[in-house]
Amino acid sequence: MSAIRRYMKVICAAAMGLALLAVCFAAGGQETASGVQLSSLMGVGALTAGCVASERREKKAKELQAARAPEGAARFADIAGAEEAVEEMRRLADCLRDPERYARAGAHLPRGVLLYGPPGTGKTLLARALAGEAGVAFLQANGSDFVQMYVGVGAKRVRELFKKAREHEKCVVFIDEIDALGKRRGGGEENAEREQTLNALLAEMCGFKQDGKLLVIGATNRPEVLDEALVRPGRFDRRIELGLPDLRAREQILIHHLSRAGADCGAGELPLLTAGFSGAGLESLVNEAAMLAAGENTRIQKEHLERAYLEVLAGKPRWDAKPQGAQLRRVAVHEAGHALACLRFLPEEPVLLASVIPSTKGAGGYVLRRPSEALPTRRSLLGALRAALAGRAAEELCFGAEELSAGAASDLKAAEQLVRRLALDYALEPGLGLMPGRKPDEAALCAILDREYAQALAYLRESRQSLESLSAALAEKGQMDLPAILAAI
Numbered sequence: 001m002s003a004i005r006r007y008m009k010v011i012c013a014a015a016m017g018l019a020l021l022a023v024c025f026a027a028g029g030q031e032t033a034s035g036v037q038l039s040s041l042m043g044v045g046a047l048t049a050g051c052v053a054s055e056r057r058e059k060k061a062k063e064l065q066a067a068r069a070p071e072g073a074a075r076f077a078d079i080a081g082a083e084e085a086v087e088e089m090r091r092l093a094d095c096l097r098d099p100e101r102y103a104r105a106g107a108h109l110p111r112g113v114l115l116y117g118p119p120g121t122g123k124t125l126l127a128r129a130l131a132g133e134a135g136v137a138f139l140q141a142n143g144s145d146f147v148q149m150y151v152g153v154g155a156k157r158v159r160e161l162f163k164k165a166r167e168h169e170k171c172v173v174f175i176d177e178i179d180a181l182g183k184r185r186g187g188g189e190e191n192a193e194r195e196q197t198l199n200a201l202l203a204e205m206c207g208f209k210q211d212g213k214l215l216v217i218g219a220t221n222r223p224e225v226l227d228e229a230l231v232r233p234g235r236f237d238r239r240i241e242l243g244l245p246d247l248r249a250r251e252q253i254l255i256h257h258l259s260r261a262g263a264d265c266g267a268g269e270l271p272l273l274t275a276g277f278s279g280a281g282l283e284s285l286v287n288e289a290a291m292l293a294a295g296e297n298t299r300i301q302k303e304h305l306e307r308a309y310l311e312v313l314a315g316k317p318r319w320d321a322k323p324q325g326a327q328l329r330r331v332a333v334h335e336a337g338h339a340l341a342c343l344r345f346l347p348e349e350p351v352l353l354a355s356v357i358p359s360t361k362g363a364g365g366y367v368l369r370r371p372s373e374a375l376p377t378r379r380s381l382l383g384a385l386r387a388a389l390a391g392r393a394a395e396e397l398c399f400g401a402e403e404l405s406a407g408a409a410s411d412l413k414a415a416e417q418l419v420r421r422l423a424l425d426y427a428l429e430p431g432l433g434l435m436p437g438r439k440p441d442e443a444a445l446c447a448i449l450d451r452e453y454a455q456a457l458a459y460l461r462e463s464r465q466s467l468e469s470l471s472a473a474l475a476e477k478g479q480m481d482l483p484a485i486l487a488a489i
């Protein structure tokens with residue numbers, strides 16, 4: 001078919017050239033004809049050659065297109081604040097682009113690369129960017145796609161994936177959540193299907209030549225559960241970590257997404273306020289701000305970011321559901337207790353907002369603190385413990401033990417987790433030993449909780465006046481930021 005088309009084009013070109021010649025002869029006469037004749041003759045040749053060349057170019061373009069990443073492919077410039085990881089991937093992209101140069105130096109592209117880190121830290125994005133930069137095809141699969149009920153189905157899917165990859169001239173195969181199929185064998189848990197699927201992947205990983213045409217990237221949040229055979233040299237032996245972004249990285253990621261959204265403001269205080277956020281979390285925060293801005297038909301401004309931050313953390317305030325009467329006083333006393341204990345015992349995490357307005361995330365009231373990036377110490381953990389218990393302590397002081405409510409249930413859960421981390425994970429409680437992960441002595445943990453509750457209660461008793469004035473102001477205003485809280489106590 002294509003041969004016929006090619007001949008048709010050549011014939012058309014020749015006919016056009018001859019027609020041109022005829023026109024020139026007819027119009028110009030002998031003297032002028034020679035010059036025009038020459039260019040017309042050249043035209044025939046050039047057109048004919050041009051057709052063949054363009055045909056060749058078309059063919060080449062088609063071949064390249066099959067192997068190239070799709071339009072709008074990701075780039076390394078889409079990733080902010082992860083320089084080390086990008087640098088490593090840049091080298092791999094270079095090797096995929098020009099494997100011969102690496103081969104001359106005796107180097108070859110690794111078969112597999114493992115990207116690991118918490119969810120939303122840009123593993124998928126980085127893999128896509130590698131394919132985009134190298135200009136190669138990108139095939140994506142999820143580990144759970146290969147976990148099947150019937151023996152052999154998962155293995156067949158693995159083989160099909162690699163077959164598809166080999167159809168491209170060059171290809172990056174990305175397997176997200178690779179732990180779903182690459183979990184360590186042994187311990188009696190394995191079943192025949194899982195084992196066959198993993199074996200198929202191991203076989204495929206060893207079965208292709210390291211000629212710079214195929215690179216397999218696996219991503220996981222749990223590298224420690226992977227089977228050793230999968231991460232041995234020659235398979236996923238290159239490991240690249242993508243951790244939660246630090247302060248500087250958060251700033252870069254926020255600036256990146258703000259500038260993409262065409263915001264009218266910088267990141268301001270947000271990098272400080274977003275410790276513990278992943279890149280995806282930061283992106284969705286900027287998106288939330290953009291939604292608020294779009295609602296007002298404007299670009300993102302500082303106040304949109306501030307509102308979006310509060311909404312992401314606590315949910316939207318439901319002002320129409322503000323409690324009334326005795327219930328309002330109870331919530332206000334509870335939150336005022338938390339706020340005062342935070343100010344006193346946890347200075348490294350300043351209070352951002354105290355609220356008695358129910359939120360769309362289900363909180364009746366809350367106190368938001370600015371998270372700290374410092375490693376937890378015994379003092380800071382005890383401070384957080386007292387702050388968590390202070391809501392209940394404030395209720396006990398103001399309403400008496402008989403009138404305590406169930407409102408502290410989630411605080412008690414949080415306190416329990418804190419005490420376990422303090423005493424068991426970090427071995428920071430004197431007298432309880434250094435052995436992490438040992439069976440907890442529940443009585444000792446209860447004693448720590450009681451002791452810290454007593455501390456919170458004692459402090460609030462001393463600060464009764466501040467507790468009353470802050471709870472009254474909170475009941476009236478609904479929400480208070482730090483300057484308003486400090487002015488009220």
Ligand code: ATP
Nearest residue numbers: 078079080119120121122123124125253279280283
């Ligand atoms: P999971 O482990 O849940 O699969 P992941 O680590 O693969 O998550 P991605 O899906 O790559 O995370 O990230 C989601 C989105 O978060 C990206 O598309 C991007 O918009 C944003 N993002 C994450 N990290 C960064 C970063 N370092 N720079 C810019 N944007 C980022």
